Amino acid sequence: MTPGGSLRGLWNMFLGGCLVFLGFAGLLCHRPALGAGLPDTVARVRPSIVAVGTYQAMRRPPSVFLGTGFAVADGRHVITNAHVIPEKLDKSHRERLAVFVGRGRRVQVRTATPRARDDVHDLVVLQIRGSPLPPLRLSHAQVREGEPVAFTGFPIGMVLGLYPVTHRGIISAVSPLAIPTHSGRSLDRDMVVRLKKDFDVYQLDATAYPGNSGSPLYRPDNGQVLGVINKVLVTHGKEKMLERPSGITFAVPVQHVRALLRKAGIQNP
Numbered sequence: 001m002t003p004g005g006s007l008r009g010l011w012n013m014f015l016g017g018c019l020v021f022l023g024f025a026g027l028l029c030h031r032p033a034l035g036a037g038l039p040d041t042v043a044r045v046r047p048s049i050v051a052v053g054t055y056q057a058m059r060r061p062p063s064v065f066l067g068t069g070f071a072v073a074d075g076r077h078v079i080t081n082a083h084v085i086p087e088k089l090d091k092s093h094r095e096r097l098a099v100f101v102g103r104g105r106r107v108q109v110r111t112a113t114p115r116a117r118d119d120v121h122d123l124v125v126l127q128i129r130g131s132p133l134p135p136l137r138l139s140h141a142q143v144r145e146g147e148p149v150a151f152t153g154f155p156i157g158m159v160l161g162l163y164p165v166t167h168r169g170i171i172s173a174v175s176p177l178a179i180p181t182h183s184g185r186s187l188d189r190d191m192v193v194r195l196k197k198d199f200d201v202y203q204l205d206a207t208a209y210p211g212n213s214g215s216p217l218y219r220p221d222n223g224q225v226l227g228v229i230n231k232v233l234v235t236h237g238k239e240k241m242l243e244r245p246s247g248i249t250f251a252v253p254v255q256h257v258r259a260l261l262r263k264a265g266i267q268n269p
Contacts, residue, residue, distance in 0.1 A: 038150060038220045042166050045070075045216070045223045048136045049164045051100040051154050052080045052126070052214060055109050056093055063109070068153035068164075068214040069099060070225070072125075072261065073268045075132025079257055080214030081230055082117045082124040099128050104161045116264035121199070121256040122230055125264055136216055138254050138268060139224035143202065145171050151208065151229050151251075153215030168220060169206030169249075177201050201250045202227050208249040217251040227251035 053066040067084030071077065078099055089095045101108045110128045117124040150168040176198050202217065208229050215229040229251050261268045 038166075038168065041150070041218070041220055041223045042152065044134075045136065045152055045218060046103075046164055047134050049152050049154075049216070050078055050110075050128075050133070051158055051162060052078070052084050052112070053098060053100065053158075054086060054089065054095050055098040056090065056095040058093060059095070063098075063100065063107075063158065065100075065154065065157035065211065067210075068212055068229075069126065070214075070216040071133035071135045072138065072225075072257070073135055073266050075135045076128055076130075077115065077135075077261075077266055078112065078126040078128055078133075079216075079228060079260075080124055080126065081228065082119055082122045084214055085114060085117075085124055097126070099126065100158065100162060101130075101133065102162050104163065107158075107162050115266070116260055118256060118260045118263070121252050121260075123228060123252065123256055123260050125260055125266065136218070137224045138258055139219065139226050141224070143171055143174065143226055143253070145173055147171050148220050149202075149204065149206075149217055149226060150220045151206070151212065151215045151217045153208075153212040153229065155209035155211045157211045167206045167208065167212075169204045171202050172205045172248075173203040174200050175203060199253075199256075201230075201252060204249040204251065206249055212249075225254050225257070227253045228257060 048071045050069045050071065051065055052069045054064045056062055066086065067080055069078040069080035072079050085097065089097065097112045099110045099112050101110055110130045112126040112128045115125045115127045148168065148170055150166055152164050152166045154162070155165050177200070208215070208231055210231050212229045213231045216225045217227040217229055218225050229249065231249070258268065
């Protein structure tokens with residue numbers, strides 16, 4: 001090998017080493033950004049999350065937790081599951097529907113009034129009193145199986161105060177709410193209704209609990225809402241057919257939230 005060829009070889013090796021180093025450096029620089037995505041999103045989403053329940057001043061405890069909700073539209077409206085709302089209130093003792101806002105032991109009680117509901121998709125929109133909360137944006141993007149998701153709510157209620165909990169997972173499947181049965185004997189009245197008004201739900205690989213009903217399912221990178229966690233509607237459908245209910249979680253797609261807001265005449269950006 002000539003001296004010139006040797007120098008060129010060494011130079012090429014040096015350049016190659018630099019490119020490899022820069023490649024690894026780039027990966028290391030991007031890792032924190034990817035890891036910081038969800039924490040930053042949770043920090044933005046959390047102020048929009050509320051507990052939903054009833055309040056009666058003379059009762060002990062005065063607050064009863066029923067589910068989770070989240071602010072939308074102008075920040076004075078909250079979305080949750082319809083089954084979370086009690087059928088009757090003890091008005092003789094001044095019981096009222098309420099949302100609970102804040103964090104930890106610093107809780108603010110806001111009176112809530114149902115504005116519109118959709119029993120087929122188990123959704124309700126509440127109007128709340130007081131200053132507006134930061135609303136969550138509703139996604140218009142198509143949901144794909146395998147994409148990452150997160151949801152924030154109150155799985156164990158307000159036992160220790162208002163401390164919203166976040167879970168993450170993926171969209172495991174997009175499938176119909178009601179699944180076929182091999183025998184007519186397996187069908188009950190609820191399932192017949194579901195079959196007549198069938199719609200797709202999102203199946204997740206993350207476990208939610210009854211207190212999560214009404215929690216927003218959102219994108220980890222930007223917090224846009226994809227759906228609403230539901231632990232009753234689907235349990236009475238799909239999981240009723242299983243001898244031992246699994247830990248699978250389902251969510252109602254966000255397009256039904258948009259339809260409910262339109263029905264109520266509520267503008268949503």
